[in-house]
Amino acid sequence: MSAPKAYIFDAYGTLFDVHSAAGRLKDEIGPNADKLSQIWRDKQLQYTWIRALTGRHMNFESVTAAGLDFAIEAVGSVPEGIREKLLDAYMTLDAYPEVRDVLTALKNAGARLAILSNGTPNMLEAAVRSSQIGDLLDANISIEQAGIYKPSPKVYQLGVDTFSVPASEMSFQSSNRWDIAGAHAFGYRTMWINRTGQPDELLDMPPDRTVDTLRPLLELMAA
Numbered sequence: 581m582s583a584p585k586a587y588i589f590d591a592y593g594t595l596f597d598v599h600s601a602a603g604r605l606k607d608e609i610g611p612n613a614d615k616l617s618q619i620w621r622d623k624q625l626q627y628t629w630i631r632a633l634t635g636r637h638m639n640f641e642s643v644t645a646a647g648l649d650f651a652i653e654a655v656g657s658v659p660e661g662i663r664e665k666l667l668d669a670y671m672t673l674d675a676y677p678e679v680r681d682v683l684t685a686l687k688n689a690g691a692r693l694a695i696l697s698n699g700t701p702n703m704l705e706a707a708v709r710s711s712q713i714g715d716l717l718d719a720n721i722s723i724e725q726a727g728i729y730k731p732s733p734k735v736y737q738l739g740v741d742t743f744s745v746p747a748s749e750m751s752f753q754s755s756n757r758w759d760i761a762g763a764h765a766f767g768y769r770t771m772w773i774n775r776t777g778q779p780d781e782l783l784d785m786p787p788d789r790t791v792d793t794l795r796p797l798l799e800l801m802a803a
Contacts, residue, residue: 584769586718586743587686587797590754591697593621594773594794595679596707601669608659616655620666623647625756628698628729637727640698644670671703675711676775682794683716694719696739696752698729719743731762739768753794761785771797 592598602609602617609616624647631638638646648666652658686693693716697704701722708714719742726734740747747767754760755773761782764770772787773794780790789796 584749584751585745586692586694586750588694588696588739588750588752588768590756590759591695591699591704591707593755593775594753595695596673596675596711598673600674601666604669605662605665608665609662610657610659612655612657616651616658619654620648620651623650632729632732639700639724641700641703671706672710673707675713676793678793678795679711680713682797683713685798687716692718692743694721694739694742696721696735698723700724730759733766736763736766736768753797757781760787
């Protein structure tokens with residue numbers, strides 16, 4: 581198989597650590613910090629799916645805040661002011677350690693690179709700026725252009741429209757297995773970044789490859 585003509589990356593959980601916001605504030609939140617962060621992430625994603633299926637779109641900043649409100653209520657005993665601090669921290673999530681190196685190597689090899697994310701343009705710009713990877717990206721694509729969340733085919737079409745390259749000639753990377761299923765069904769080559777060692781599922785919509793970080797992209801590039 582020829583090398584991909586472009587590489588498209590999910591943002592949250594793939595390039596940026598969604599739990600780093602709560603991680604920074606762990607001492608202030610207390611012993612329920614990890615639980616709060618997991619509930620927050622679960623609800624954030626659930627709310628995107630509900631919005632997509634019902635046709636009642638709400639942008640990702642608002643969905644993220646709504647998910648956090650549920651998590652705070654579910655966990656209870658969260659100190660005053662933590663909500664605002666967490667939402668601020670979510671705008672500048674930590675990039676995973678290998679992200680800059682991998683994107684740099686791909687870019688130096690002539691690859692075209694883009695983010696395709698549920699995040700709003702404002703959120704994505706802030707995350708890219710804080711992680712200092714903006715110089716490596718050819719595009720920073722928000723689902724707001726389609727007005728619906730992943731895994732709608734309308735979202736994956738944005739990558740095709742951006743690069744004018746067939747999906748089958750591009751590689752799509754995500755840590756979210758459901759996102760990989762959506763990208764596979766659309767026609768992308770897919771790499772599941774299974775950072776937490778989850779069992780596979782949706783076996784009729786499999787990834788082309790499963791890895792635990794982005795670094796194997798460099799192996800494929802060199803092959």
